[in-house]
Amino acid sequence: MVDFLAQYLGSVWLAGTLWALVQVVLVLTVVMISVAFFTWLERKESARIQDRLGPTRVGGRFGWLQPVADGLKLLMKEDLIPAAADRVLFRAAPYVSFCAAFTVFVALPVASGWVALRLDAGVFFVLAVAGLEVLGVVLAGYASGSKWSLFGAMREAAQVVSYEVPLALSAVVPVMVAGSIDPVTIGDLQAGGFWNWLVFHDPFTFAAFFVYFTCAVASVNRAPFDLPEAESELVAGFMTEYSGFRWRVFFMAEYASMLAVSFLLVFLFLGAWHGPLPLVAGVYAVLGIPAGHPLAIFVAQLAGAGVFLVKGYLGVATMIWLRWTLPRLRIDQVMTMCLKYCLPLSAAMFLGAAVWLYAFPAGVTSRLLGPGAAATEAAGSPPAVAGRTALAEGER
Amino acid sequence: MALEGASTDVRRAPSPEVPLGAEVRNETIAGPQANAGQAGGLEADRPTAPLATQGKPLEVAEFDVRTDEILVNMGPQHPSTHGVLRLVLRTDGEVVLEVTPHIGYLHRCAEKIGENVTARQWIPYTDRMDYLAGMNMNLGFALAVEKLLQIEVPEKGRHLRVLIAELNRIASHLVAAGTYGLDLGSFTPFMYCFRERERILDLFELVCGARLTYSYITVGGVTADLPPGWLQKCESFLDQFEPVIDELHVLLTSQAVFIRRTAGIGILPAETAIQYGCSGPVLRGSGVNWDLRRDGEPIYTRMYEGYRWEVIAQTDGRYPQDHPYPPVPKGAVLGDSWHRFYVRMLEVVQSVGLVRQAIEKYSRARGPVGEPIKQSQKLPKAEAYLETEAPKGQMGFLVVGDGTPVPRRCRARSSSFCNLSVLSELCRGCLVADVPAILGSLDIVLGEVDR
Numbered sequence: 001m002v003d004f005l006a007q008y009l010g011s012v013w014l015a016g017t018l019w020a021l022v023q024v025v026l027v028l029t030v031v032m033i034s035v036a037f038f039t040w041l042e043r044k045e046s047a048r049i050q051d052r053l054g055p056t057r058v059g060g061r062f063g064w065l066q067p068v069a070d071g072l073k074l075l076m077k078e079d080l081i082p083a084a085a086d087r088v089l090f091r092a093a094p095y096v097s098f099c100a101a102f103t104v105f106v107a108l109p110v111a112s113g114w115v116a117l118r119l120d121a122g123v124f125f126v127l128a129v130a131g132l133e134v135l136g137v138v139l140a141g142y143a144s145g146s147k148w149s150l151f152g153a154m155r156e157a158a159q160v161v162s163y164e165v166p167l168a169l170s171a172v173v174p175v176m177v178a179g180s181i182d183p184v185t186i187g188d189l190q191a192g193g194f195w196n197w198l199v200f201h202d203p204f205t206f207a208a209f210f211v212y213f214t215c216a217v218a219s220v221n222r223a224p225f226d227l228p229e230a231e232s233e234l235v236a237g238f239m240t241e242y243s244g245f246r247w248r249v250f251f252m253a254e255y256a257s258m259l260a261v262s263f264l265l266v267f268l269f270l271g272a273w274h275g276p277l278p279l280v281a282g283v284y285a286v287l288g289i290p291a292g293h294p295l296a297i298f299v300a301q302l303a304g305a306g307v308f309l310v311k312g313y314l315g316v317a318t319m320i321w322l323r324w325t326l327p328r329l330r331i332d333q334v335m336t337m338c339l340k341y342c343l344p345l346s347a348a349m350f351l352g353a354a355v356w357l358y359a360f361p362a363g364v365t366s367r368l369l370g371p372g373a374a375a376t377e378a379a380g381s382p383p384a385v386a387g388r389t390a391l392a393e394g395e396r
Numbered sequence: 397m398a399l400e401g402a403s404t405d406v407r408r409a410p411s412p413e414v415p416l417g418a419e420v421r422n423e424t425i426a427g428p429q430a431n432a433g434q435a436g437g438l439e440a441d442r443p444t445a446p447l448a449t450q451g452k453p454l455e456v457a458e459f460d461v462r463t464d465e466i467l468v469n470m471g472p473q474h475p476s477t478h479g480v481l482r483l484v485l486r487t488d489g490e491v492v493l494e495v496t497p498h499i500g501y502l503h504r505c506a507e508k509i510g511e512n513v514t515a516r517q518w519i520p521y522t523d524r525m526d527y528l529a530g531m532n533m534n535l536g537f538a539l540a541v542e543k544l545l546q547i548e549v550p551e552k553g554r555h556l557r558v559l560i561a562e563l564n565r566i567a568s569h570l571v572a573a574g575t576y577g578l579d580l581g582s583f584t585p586f587m588y589c590f591r592e593r594e595r596i597l598d599l600f601e602l603v604c605g606a607r608l609t610y611s612y613i614t615v616g617g618v619t620a621d622l623p624p625g626w627l628q629k630c631e632s633f634l635d636q637f638e639p640v641i642d643e644l645h646v647l648l649t650s651q652a653v654f655i656r657r658t659a660g661i662g663i664l665p666a667e668t669a670i671q672y673g674c675s676g677p678v679l680r681g682s683g684v685n686w687d688l689r690r691d692g693e694p695i696y697t698r699m700y701e702g703y704r705w706e707v708i709a710q711t712d713g714r715y716p717q718d719h720p721y722p723p724v725p726k727g728a729v730l731g732d733s734w735h736r737f738y739v740r741m742l743e744v745v746q747s748v749g750l751v752r753q754a755i756e757k758y759s760r761a762r763g764p765v766g767e768p769i770k771q772s773q774k775l776p777k778a779e780a781y782l783e784t785e786a787p788k789g790q791m792g793f794l795v796v797g798d799g800t801p802v803p804r805r806c807r808a809r810s811s812s813f814c815n816l817s818v819l820s821e822l823c824r825g826c827l828v829a830d831v832p833a834i835l836g837s838l839d840i841v842l843g844e845v846d847r
Contacts, residue, residue: 046583046584049584050583050584050587050588051587051588051591052587147466147468148468151468151490151828154489154490155490223581224581224653226581227829230581230829231475231476231581232475232476232578232579232580232581232832233476233828233829233831233832234828235474235475324583324584325582325584325647326581326582326651326653327577327580327581327582327648327651327653327654327657328580328581328582328653328657328829329653329656329657330656330657330827330829330830331490331827331828331829332490332827333656333657
């Protein structure tokens with residue numbers, strides 16, 4: 001695309017900048033709209049759980065415009081900076097969190113080939129940049145000049161940094177199975193049907209899926225791990241002194257990182273942009289449409305992006321569901337959970353998956369059915385098995 | 397038992413907070429420390445070991461890195477201090493070394509006002525003490541004045557009072573359970589509890605027109621008899637309410653995270669509870685079998701004559717077994733936050749039973765429900781003190797008459813005040829997150845603490 005633009009603009013540099021801007025605007029728009037949708041979803045879902053109606057007036061019967069109204073209200077509010085605050089850091093903190101939470105999406109493809117920036121080490125990039133969000137929170141807690149904020153920052157530092165370890169370790173399990181750290185490759189490997197999703201690859205990835213989800217909830221500070229902003233204990237934790245738009249920025253960062261870990265979950269375990277059944281490929285086969293045609297590829301990508309978003313949103317909806325059901329854990333219990341359960345468990349899953357890959361390099365079915373079955377399967381199917389066989393051979 | 401040996405000037409009567417309760421309870425609790433509260437030597441009798449480490453050793457002991465201590469003000473504007481309570485926490489990181497409650501933000505001079513209005517005119521002020529159980533407050537004061545006047549409400553009126561008071565006990569315990577969930581970070585049970593409480597408030601609205609400050613039960617009876625059709629509405633409420641209690645047990649009592657947050661936290665041994673003058677579910681949660689509805693003065697216990705019920709307290713390691721609710725989980729120690737919560741939940745079931753019996757007895761009873769006294773009714777030159785079992789604990793009212801309709805002295809002994817006083821004892825060495833968990837389990841209402 002950059003080359004195409006350069007033909008008209010006459011400068012590769014200009015074309016690259018333009019194209020980058022387009023991509024950033026696209027990614028920001030998708031994520032911002034998702035965040036607005038989640039604020040609405042959170043209200044509606046919690047209302048359903050709590051036997052209420054939630055917003056019903058703003059923007060028609062279902063309160064669709066509630067996020068807009070919320071945003072406008074927050075824009076109108078006074079931006080207070082406490083006298084005891086470190087003014088520079090206090091102002092900077094929300095944007096650190098915001099940037100960290102939103103940068104993640106640059107490397108996350110929404111469909112096969114649809115990615116703003118294809119990185120070989122995409123999964124690593126996502127985990128690393130998402131981990132930066134804690135910096136903003138700690139800054140906010142320190143700069144607010146409030147003791148409650150400081151408590152929140154201390155908890156954030158202890159909790160989120162600890163949970164990064166099992167989170168990354170359980171994310172490495174599917175990465176190892178797929179043999180690639182590039183999200184696009186991992187996504188393509190899981191084509192076919194839900195039985196090809198990495199969560200169902202072996203018992204260890206299945207267990208790693210739950211460990212990952214637990215750690216993901218903890219690392220984005222959602223209940224029952226929402227200790228840094230525990231309302232009943234710390235007033236609002238690190239957000240105590242924030243108001244108006246700066247508060248909103250933190251808020252958006254929180255929802256964006258929920259979406260980010262949810263997207264990563266979908267990538268690593270739940271078949272990325274592939275639906276539970278290969279419907280698009282099936283339709284193409286029935287109608288005789290050549291799958292290699294550019295338009296056919298585009299339609300498949302569009303469908304894939306839809307599937308991907310829906311799966312990511314379902315992950316966020318599950319987090320919302322958890323939040324409105326469970327009480328909050330205590331800080332020592334949160335740390336116990338991380339260090340005594342999640343960390344050893346994710347390490348064990350990592351080891352187990354490695355052993356499994358060694359024992360069944362071409363998958364369980366091939367080992368059980370004999371070498372003939374493996375050959376037919378590798379020929380007729382999906383790149384997933386073929387890829388893994390190739391990987392196993394490469395290892396040897 | 398009112399103020400024996402007190403100074404002659406009744407206006408300077410010593411605060412009956414601790415001694416009065418301890419005096420009564422000595423009969424039932426034998427033990428070397430049972431008299432401690434009476435001596436007023438709370439400091440001297442305080443156990444040397446921090447209470448938090450009694451029973452099960454807490455995980456707190458793992459925090460061995462000491463940092464600078466900081467003082468934090470929890471409140472008076474804080475989401476989980478249940479009103480305008482201010483707690484000064486001295487913390488070392490997440491560990492709370494000391495909690496000092498500061499009260500008085502809601503002080504409205506209710507007792508002084510009582511010296512300037514007639515007895516019946518003070519009834520609305522009692523509403524505003526424990527505003528979550530206005531009916532029980534009304535009942536306590538009305539009975540105290542009735543004791544002074546030596547009048548008694550007819551049988552039908554007594555059943556009506558039981559009916560109303562127990563219904564309000566359910567409402568109060570629902571708020572306690574809901575806000576306790578909120579203190580622990582669980583928002584949903586709060587909505588369920590308040591939904592049911594709204595239904596009770598609807599019933600009260602039909603009875604007296606008010607939803608929070610009723611002034612319904614008054615000296616000599618009630619302001620008006622029940623409206624027609626009310627009993628059916630009440631019964632249908634109870635029918636739909638009973639299954640909801642199960643939901644609350646799923647979301648709270650037997651919920652794994654809830655148990656981890658409450659079991660073994662804030663253990664209040666029975667002796668300490670008695671020393672501090674704790675009462676109500678806080679006392680019974682420590683395993684003391686004491687309920688003024690059974691053990692109180694005749695003018696009060698006569699109301700509950702003929703009712704089938706059992707005091708909810710763990711005796712010999714078990715609770716009264718007439719309920720289908722989850723058993724005591726592993727890790728729960730008698731006297732901890734979980735038991736205090738559990739006692740309240742069982743009392744809700746018990747009150748449902750009492751309300752059903754009261755409906756039946758009220759419908760069968762004949763005659764009037766009682767006539768409120770006149771505003772100009774003179775009070776005799778005497779004094780009367782009566783404690784009743786309000787939802788939060790023992791609510792005592794002292795009324796001193798001097799021959800005029802206006803009492804010479806009105807005094808309220810607040811259960812929340814005494815229950816709150818044990819907080820600093822319970823919170824020593826706990827984590828910051830445990831402070832709301834313990835405070836919520838004490839179920840205080842600041843309107844009653846400060847009066």
